[in-house]
Structures are given as structure tokens and as C-alpha cells.
Amino acid sequence: MVTAAIAKERGHPLHALSIDYGQRHRRELEAAKRIAEKLGVERHIELELDLRAFGGSALTADIDVPKTGVEASIPVTYVPARNLVFLSLTVAAAEAANARDIFIGVNALDYSGYPDCRPEFISSFAETARLGTRAGVEGQAFQIHAPLQYMTKADIASECSRLGLDPVWSWSCYDPTEAGTACGLCDSCRLRKKGFAQAGVHDSTRYAA
Numbered sequence: 001m002v003t004a005a006i007a008k009e010r011g012h013p014l015h016a017l018s019i020d021y022g023q024r025h026r027r028e029l030e031a032a033k034r035i036a037e038k039l040g041v042e043r044h045i046e047l048e049l050d051l052r053a054f055g056g057s058a059l060t061a062d063i064d065v066p067k068t069g070v071e072a073s074i075p076v077t078y079v080p081a082r083n084l085v086f087l088s089l090t091v092a093a094a095e096a097a098n099a100r101d102i103f104i105g106v107n108a109l110d111y112s113g114y115p116d117c118r119p120e121f122i123s124s125f126a127e128t129a130r131l132g133t134r135a136g137v138e139g140q141a142f143q144i145h146a147p148l149q150y151m152t153k154a155d156i157a158s159e160c161s162r163l164g165l166d167p168v169w170s171w172s173c174y175d176p177t178e179a180g181t182a183c184g185l186c187d188s189c190r191l192r193k194k195g196f197a198q199a200g201v202h203d204s205t206r207y208a209a
Contacts, residue, residue: 001035001170002156003105005163006147012101014041017093019086021079022052023059024175031171038169045093049085056080058174065175067185074113075187077174083116084125091129091142100135103145110153110195112187122146153195161201168204177208184209 008014018032029046036044055061057079066075083106090102106117115121126144130136148156160167172192173182182189184207196203 001031001039001105001165002159002163003103003145003147004035004039004041005165006159007101007103007145008039009163012103014039015093015097015099016041016044017086017090018044018046019089020046020048020050021060021082022050023079024065025059025171025173027173027176027180028171031169034169038165043097047089049089051079051082051085054080065183065186067175067183070112070187070190072113074115077112077187078114081116083114083121087125087129087144091133094142095133095135100140101143101145103147105148106146107148107151107153107156109150110191112191119146119149122149152198153191154198155195157196157199157201157203161199166204167196167202168206172205179208181206181208183207 004014004016016032016036018029020029033044052060057063058065058076059079063076065077083104087104094100094102106122108117108119111117122144126142130141136142151159172188174186174188175183177183182205184193189207193203193207
């Protein structure tokens with residue numbers, strides 16, 4: 001949400017891509033639709049790509065989501081090569097739409113240690129996109145923008161407030177309750193709550209804990 005608002009603030013018309021990959025936190029897809037409407041996205045594509053066929057993650061298989069605190073090692077909520085897959089699809093969508101600026105909301109400071117959120121991955125992928133597309137070969141390289149990459153969660157919460165966004169539009173929780181509230185205990189909820197608290201910004205999200 002914050003990344004899209006930053007892109008809009010910079011003058012880019014917005015085209016959004018959401019991936020329905022069989023994740024247990026499907027509330028994020030509903031949130032993506034709401035954000036697209038609120039920000040006036042010109043086109044919002046929701047693409048089905050069921051990664052449950054691969055498994056290997058608590059988000060796509062019958063594995064419990066950890067709720068004891070943010071782990072020091074890469075947690076089981078890591079989805080194998082997720083951002084690599086998502087960025088490849090985004091480049092395909094961008095090339096077809098004759099767009100060259102791609103925005104992704106990865107963060108490498110307050111995060112769960114996922115390898116596909118790191119700056120070196122983003123920069124290397126930009127080169128891969130240049131080499132593997134007609135646009136790149138013809139000298140129209142893609143720019144991969146990750147405006148939140150070096151921000152803390154508190155910084156992102158402050159940007160959310162500055163841009164006039166309502167936190168409740170967005171969704172972070174990995175394991176929503178049956179009542180539709182955020183669990184409040186998974187890595188993503190803990191990092192989100194900590195960020196808003198440190199920034200002194202009210203988080204309108206409803207948490208079960």
C-alpha cells in the first residue's frame with residue numbers, strides 16, 4: 001500500500017498485480033482490491049498461481065505458523081523463491097503494458113530474514129530482467145524500485161501517515177482468525193505492531209492478541 005502510494009506520488013500511473021498463490025492469509029487479496037480502489041489504480045490484475053502444489057512453507061502447506069516471536073533464522077513462513085517468481089510475472093506484465101518502472105514493497109531492515117527481500121537480490125534481478133526480455137535487449141531496461149528497502153517498520157508507518165493512508169486498508173497477518181482479525185502473534189503482526197508503536201502512529205488493524 002505504501003509503495004503504491006509512493007509510486008503515485010512520483011507521478012506514475014498505477015497498474016497492480018496480485019498473486020493468488022493459495023496462501024492461507026487470503027485476506028491480503030481482499031486488501032489489495034481495496035487499496036487498488038482507494039489509490040485509483042488503472043488496472044488491477046489478480047493472477048492465480050497455486051504454489052500449494054510445491055508446498056515447503058507454512059503459508060502454502062499444513063504447517064503451523066510460528067507465534068512465539070520473530071525468529072533469528074529464516075522461518076517456515078518463507079515461500080520458496082516467492083519474490084523471484086512474483087517479480088518475473090511482474091516484468092512480463094510490465095513489458096506487455098509497455099511499462100518500465102516496477103515497484104515492490106520489500107524491506108531488508110525490520111523483516112523475517114527472507115533472502116528474496118535483500119538489496120543484492122533486487123539489483124541482480126534488474127540485470128536478469130534486462131537480459132531476458134525484448135525490452136531489455138532493445139535498450140529499454142526495467143527499473144526495479146524498492147522504496148521501503150532501507151526503512152524500518154517505524155519509518156514505513158510514518159510514511160503511511162504522511163501519505164494519508166488508513167492502515168486498516170492493508171493486511172500483514174500470516175494466520176488470520178476465523179473471525180477475520182489479525183492473529184497479533186505471527187512474525188508479520190509483531191513487526192507491524194512494533195513499527196506503528198515506535199512511530200507513534202495509530203494502527204487501526206484489529207488484532208486477536
